[in-house]
Amino acid sequence: MRTVINGAHVATVDGSGSEFASGHVVVEDGVIVSVGEGAAETREGDQVVNGSGCLVTPGLVNTHHHLYQWATRGYAQQATLFEWLVALYPVWSGIDERVVHATTSAGLAWMAKSGCTTAADHHYVFPSDSGDLMAALVDGGRRVGTRLHVVRGSMDCGKSQGGLPPDSIVETTENALLATEEAITTYHDAAPGSRIQIAVGPCSPFSASGELMREGAALARRHGVQMHTHLAETTDEEEHCVEQFGCTPLEYADKLGWLGPDVWLAHGIHFSDKEIQRLGATKTGVAHCPSSNARLGAGIARVRDLLDVGCPVGLGVDGAASNEAGGLGDELRQSLYLARLRGGPAALTPRESLWLGTMGGARCLGRADHIGSIEVGKQADIAVWRLDGLAHAGITDPVAALVLGSLPPLELLLVGGDPVVRLGQLTTVDEQQLAEDLATASRVLAERAGVTA
Secondary structure, three states: OEEEEEEEEEEOOOOOOOEEEEEEEEEEOOEEEEEEEOOOOOOOOOEEEEOOOEEEEEOEEEOOOOHHHHHHOOOOOOOOHHHHHHHHHHHHOOOOHHHHHHHHHHHHHHHHHOOEEEEEEEEOOOOOOOOOHHHHHHHHHHHHOOEEEEEEEEOOOOHHHOOOOOHHHOOOHHHHHHHHHHHHHHHOOOOOOOOEEEEEEEOOOOOOOHHHHHHHHHHHHHHOOOEEEEEOOOHHHHHHHHHHHOOOHHHHHHHOOOOOOOEEEEEOOOOOHHHHHHHHHHOOEEEEOHHHHHHOOOOOOOHHHHHHOOOOEEEOOOOOOOOOOOOOHHHHHHHHHHHHHHHOOOOOOHHHHHHHHHHHHHHHOOOOOOOOOOOOOOEOOEEEEEOOOOOOOOOOOHHHHHHHOOOOOEEEEEEOOEEEEEOOEEOOOOHHHHHHHHHHHHHHHHHHHOOOO
């Protein structure tokens, strides 16, 4: 079956920034086969979408998340990052397969309702006797129907070794590497239309050893998968690295082989001018998480400077425990606002924000050839936003309406041509059931940790 979208404003986010004021997009067998100005011819049996009053964009790409944290929203409301982690680690030690499946399903579904078609989930907490958490993640992704990049995270430095997390939730270096390789060989699908991919992700310099970082990089490159870790999120982290290793977090990552086009770093707030040049030269990606950074008071990333040196920059929701809103669409506006707070009103345009949320994210995940823009031959990951309602009527620039206005309702969200959201409603899962399962998971974790309201 073909899907034909006619009469919409189409923002392709291709290399030329092509837009069509009254354009069309045609999808066949999950792939975009035509895009351009004017209406496309339709055939009997086509699913025809009237795009009048709508903006069509690529589906949004979330480059950093921790889906299990959906069950711990609202905790540590006035904490710094390290204080927040110390408060939450004991609660997260109670996660299991059921909790992870519930939070993965709920988190991906909510992001889909905000226009997200691809999400990277950095899962690094593996308590003993918690079951098969990788299977729970993958099953949750398949249930919702969006693309999921599972970053098989790991920590091998607990408190007894000078790290921040409790020993009960860290692994040995050997076990972490073995489990990461097993995840790759079991689940990773490198095909253009893949819904499940695996990346290698030791958590951070204060919870993963140098050996785990080095060997993790070698493992990733041996299998040809992407690499992801937290870096330069706070000044506390920088002080820790200088004290422990005699260098900044980026210098430390560079020594361990953690820069390159197959790497993207979460947050990347505290970089020097020299370090930004190094990131640009190596084409290392950065997952910019504006709402989470603001929630924890961590700082404002130098997005304009990173873009100017050619660094791939994508947007991240981050764990819902540090971004209770949990949607990706709103991060378009947040990224623009924070960039302008740092660099003034010309620091970032609405179209650059849209690029961050689409092609920038696709570049970080190593999938720019397959997703991130509306071009013939690419996967049909498409968001159709309705802009003719009260919230957006009269804004003549549709991209500005999307980025600067409130998040518009979704007329349609396609992943590989398959509808996941239609008329604002999820088509693949029961939203009420997701909410009930999520509430249960939150209650279970609180009870296991002895947390009272």
